Amino acid sequence: MFEARISTEPFDIGNEHARLARLGPHVGAIVTFTGQVRDGVLELETWPGAAERRMAALLAEARARWPIAGATIVHRHGRLEAGEPIVLVAVAAAHRAEAFEAAAFLMDWLKTAAPFWKKEADGTWVDAQERDIEAARAWDRR
């Protein structure tokens, strides 16, 4: 099961985890990453259609690099309050190393290759971080 979607609603990490956990007896390890709003309120803009296609392409790239059994990406958009979840990346695999690596890879690339833009409560658009761009590029040198 490989699935990428955007949503204005919160996701349920227990449900998302359970769907990967029951993929079958070859799944021994599941890694999840969730990002959440740290303080204030965020408005997240996206490019619907292109966002899902870009996230699906990242999943395909992760499958080509690691033997993973399933993966889910959910990215919120719209208005998000402090403490609310923004993004979920979850990866199921036979062993832990590939689950950890594929999840970190997906997050690093989501940050720099998927069409989402964050605006703070005061109207300021969040700038892209050089360290995020570096983190994504580092995977190409492996």
Place this chain on the structure above:
Amino acid sequence: MFEARISTEPFDIGNEHARLARLGPHVGAIVTFTGQVRDGVLELETWPGAAERRMAALLAEARARWPIAGATIVHRHGRLEAGEPIVLVAVAAAHRAEAFEAAAFLMDWLKTAAPFWKKEADGTWVDAQERDIEAARAWDRR
């Protein structure tokens, strides 16, 4: 919140995640790892008391290495059926890099430094893996 415990009962990843998610506005990233029984049935033996103290020491080591806001380790023991969760490691931090690294560190060290032993349904005790010992040692070279 830093907590290590053993349990004969399954854990609820949604609950464990939620406890870390609400630690406060400094938490922006949560990484979870869950291991589950791949096939057959496992009997997990532990050394109660020593196991919790060893896991708490691993949490202290992770806090010394990375700026993390909270972490939970839950390790099952007793009889576990195929597909059942064995272990949970969850780490909350401001940013994703330290959450990913601390979670991977805790798992690598749990595998080789916490007193748990796995027995398969046919009575065979699972052998320790050289690659697990190497993975744990690799953190000392960083």
Place this chain on the structure above:
Amino acid sequence: MAETVRLLYFAWVRERIGVAHEVVPLDQPLLLHELVARLCKRSAGHEAALAEQGRLRAAINEAFVGWDAKVAPGDEVAIFPPVTGG
């Protein structure tokens, strides 16, 4: 083939231009930076949004591209700041 190109704007590019998308005439292929130069003349908002190419990124038909990419009539061109999701 359409004699137009469809533009999509996101984040502060959209805010400065004042619309999320628009359709402009295009009767033959040109380079993306040439298209942007034309767009700058459409309004003060366009000028404010598009003047600094170094702060912008672009995609043609959803594929991220550089400013020397060729734009053909019928294409969909998106212009936006570097993404900040995740």
Place this chain on the structure above:
Amino acid sequence: MAETVRLLYFAWVRERIGVAHEVVPLDQPLLLHELVARLCKRSAGHEAALAEQGRLRAAINEAFVGWDAKVAPGDEVAIFPPVTGG
């Protein structure tokens, strides 16, 4: 001070010896491998469990140690195969 040492056995060490813990006399300190040599003589099960030190690990008072560690009266000594949790 107690004139004994408490032994804990886990996994197949426990199965071969047939008990999870036992208390044996110890009136003065000795090295862990000397203690193990003494334990081997207690039964065929002890011999089967403890003969190959290379397949075993040990802890004194919960701290993982090597076979040259010193065991004193009153200590708690655990002997077990390499751990396989996680």
